[in-house]
Amino acid sequence: MNSLRRIDYMTEAWVTLATNDSYAVGALVLAHSLKSVNSTRPLVVMITDQVSSAMRNRLSEVSCRVQEVNVMDSQDSAHLALLARPELGITFTKLHCWTLTEFSKCVFLDADTLVIQNCDELFDREEFSAAADAGWPDCFNSGVFVFRPSMETYGKLVAFAVAEGSFDGGDQGLLNSYFSDWATKDISRRLPFIYNMTASASYSYRPAYKQFGKNVRIVHFIGSPKPWQASEASAFQNPVPGDHIAHWWRIFICYVLPYLSSDMSATLTPD
Amino acid sequence: MNSLRRIDYMTEAWVTLATNDSYAVGALVLAHSLKSVNSTRPLVVMITDQVSSAMRNRLSEVSCRVQEVNVMDSQDSAHLALLARPELGITFTKLHCWTLTEFSKCVFLDADTLVIQNCDELFDREEFSAAADAGWPDCFNSGVFVFRPSMETYGKLVAFAVAEGSFDGGDQGLLNSYFSDWATKDISRRLPFIYNMTASASYSYRPAYKQFGKNVRIVHFIGSPKPWQASEASAFQNPVPGDHIAHWWRIFICYVLPYLSSDMSATLTPD
Ligand SMILES: O=c1ccn([C@@H]2O[C@H](COP(=O)(O)OP(=O)(O)O)[C@@H](O)[C@H]2O)c(=O)[nH]1
Ligand SMILES: O=c1ccn([C@@H]2O[C@H](COP(=O)(O)OP(=O)(O)O)[C@@H](O)[C@H]2O)c(=O)[nH]1
Ligand SMILES: [Mn+2]
Numbered sequence: 001m002n003s004l005r006r007i008d009y010m011t012e013a014w015v016t017l018a019t020n021d022s023y024a025v026g027a028l029v030l031a032h033s034l035k036s037v038n039s040t041r042p043l044v045v046m047i048t049d050q051v052s053s054a055m056r057n058r059l060s061e062v063s064c065r066v067q068e069v070n071v072m073d074s075q076d077s078a079h080l081a082l083l084a085r086p087e088l089g090i091t092f093t094k095l096h097c098w099t100l101t102e103f104s105k106c107v108f109l110d111a112d113t114l115v116i117q118n119c120d121e122l123f124d125r126e127e128f129s130a131a132a133d134a135g136w137p138d139c140f141n142s143g144v145f146v147f148r149p150s151m152e153t154y155g156k157l158v159a160f161a162v163a164e165g166s167f168d169g170g171d172q173g174l175l176n177s178y179f180s181d182w183a184t185k186d187i188s189r190r191l192p193f194i195y196n197m198t199a200s201a202s203y204s205y206r207p208a209y210k211q212f213g214k215n216v217r218i219v220h221f222i223g224s225p226k227p228w229q230a231s232e233a234s235a236f237q238n239p240v241p242g243d244h245i246a247h248w249w250r251i252f253i254c255y256v257l258p259y260l261s262s263d264m265s266a267t268l269t270p271d
Numbered sequence: 272m273n274s275l276r277r278i279d280y281m282t283e284a285w286v287t288l289a290t291n292d293s294y295a296v297g298a299l300v301l302a303h304s305l306k307s308v309n310s311t312r313p314l315v316v317m318i319t320d321q322v323s324s325a326m327r328n329r330l331s332e333v334s335c336r337v338q339e340v341n342v343m344d345s346q347d348s349a350h351l352a353l354l355a356r357p358e359l360g361i362t363f364t365k366l367h368c369w370t371l372t373e374f375s376k377c378v379f380l381d382a383d384t385l386v387i388q389n390c391d392e393l394f395d396r397e398e399f400s401a402a403a404d405a406g407w408p409d410c411f412n413s414g415v416f417v418f419r420p421s422m423e424t425y426g427k428l429v430a431f432a433v434a435e436g437s438f439d440g441g442d443q444g445l446l447n448s449y450f451s452d453w454a455t456k457d458i459s460r461r462l463p464f465i466y467n468m469t470a471s472a473s474y475s476y477r478p479a480y481k482q483f484g485k486n487v488r489i490v491h492f493i494g495s496p497k498p499w500q501a502s503e504a505s506a507f508q509n510p511v512p513g514d515h516i517a518h519w520w521r522i523f524i525c526y527v528l529p530y531l532s533s534d535m536s537a538t539l540t541p542d
């Protein structure tokens with residue numbers, strides 16, 4: 001922690017994204033997890049037009065701002081370029097976080113992450129900081145990253161994406177190609193794995209999880225099924241201390257489900 | 272590459288370890304893989320007394336030195352301490368590489384690694400350099416590491432091991448606890464993943480493998496089955512370009528098997 005840095009809580013924010021009501025449920029649980037660890041920074045939720053208005057209302061009650069983004073309707077330079085590369089649409093949606101220029105610094109969190117310990121110290125990091133991807137650790141995982149909103153960076157990212165595409169078809173491949181010196185340039189840009197622990201890591205190297213797991217701050221439920229696609233029964237089937245799916249479900253049951261209308265919770269049927 | 276550094280090929284070496292004839296077969300394939308990429312540095316093979324004399328002869332033909340190590344018989348300070356912690360025996364065997372003080376710098380390679388491109392540039396790195404473990408990337412994988420033999424370091428490692436044990440029961444947990452600033456201190460000590468690519472990574476994040484796989488220099492067959500435990504048939508079952516198990520078996524069939532007596536190859540029966 002850099003205690004000399006003047007912290008302007010109003011200009012720093014967590015940011016997440018939900019393009020439909022299912023991911024919005026993830027965003028709601030994430031929002032409550034941030035509250036439960038007493039984070040000092042607010043949450044911005046970026047959504048697209050498929051998110052229902054009932055869900056928007058719920059999101060606006062737990063976040064400082066619900067921001068609709070839709071690059072296809074945008075008037076900026078990305079528009080024309082994108083018409084030629086429609087398959088990049090979802091990738092571009094995440095890039096929109098760079099347009100939130102009323103904030104000086106942000107931490108992006110995927111809607112399938114869960115904050116289990118306060119980690120406001122992430123705002124002491126600089127763009128572009130992220131944790132290693134456990135699948136190929138010279139790449140970062142793009143589910144948690146520190147960035148500085150900037151229309152200039154946004155424009156460069158869009159231009160880069162249009163010119164180069166993404167080696168994995170998503171934002172992670174694109175961001176790794178753009179911030180390609182992440183692995184070698186500056187060790188402070190490498191977030192410890194405890195800030196983006198993929199849930200499967202707790203069994204892929206179990207002794208390390210036993211040794212370091214108590215330090216984990218953010219759990220990331222990559223791949224499928226997402227926690228909201230698992231049944232409640234299976235989430236609590238073999239409850240073990242520190243079970244992250246069960247933690248997600250406790251927040252969901254106590255703070256999210258009571259405020260969902262029946263048609264909203266219907267979107268959660270495991271698919 | 273630091274081209275100004277005076278390279279004394281005689282004082283730098285690859286080091287591997289085989290405590291039985293099965294791992295010795297891995298060491299033989301590794302030795303031939305180093306030859307096939309024209310490495311300028313010799314290979315030292317550390318063995319224990321279970322390795323047969325026929326196998327020792329084969330090992331001595333492909334390496335610059337076969338060094339028998341056996342901490343339980345040693346006269347050094349580790350001896351007494353170890354009597355109290357016999358379960359650490361195998362872990363200690365690997366630590367013996369620090370006793371090879373006639374070399375100024377070495378790169379340790381597990382016997383289940385395969386060098387597929389020349390990577391003599393590893394000798395430009397400093398102790399202690401290693402690549403991230405894909406299971407928990409804030410730990411390094413101890414299958415490939417750069418070190419400087421030193422009786423002082425050896426003594427400290429042994430003392431540390433006796434006092435602290437190993438969180439995973441093996442050398443990897445021990446070395447990670449001892450070199451605990453690896454993840455945060457100096458980015459040059461982080462070897463790129465291409466120097467210790469766990470074979471499973473080629474499918475755990477396939478797009479990254481497609482993008483960066485051509486740069487891979489060392490493949491590591493962690494876990495089981497080891498290549499020598501797979502049957503020849505299964506190794507060639509679905510041959511795809513860049514298939515690392517098939518690469519291992521080609522070297523084995525062309526350069527190793529013809530020189531094994533029938534009782535030596537009998538140790539390879541899949542278990
Ligand atoms: O249909 C989608 C897919 C993704 N996302 C957002 O993009 C992130 C990344 O996708 P996901 O988490 O599914 O990818 P993974 O982490 O499993 O690779 C999600 O967490 C959401 O924030 C979304 O809103 N709608
Ligand atoms: O019974 C054994 C076990 C291990 N080793 C040596 O120790 C290394 C580490 O063990 P292993 O590769 O089996 O562990 P993994 O990489 O699968 O974790 C091996 O490559 C060998 O060099 C050995 O000689 N005999
Ligand atoms: Mn995710």
Ligand SMILES: [Mn+2]
Pocket residue numbers: 381382383384414491492493494
């Ligand atoms: Mn190994």
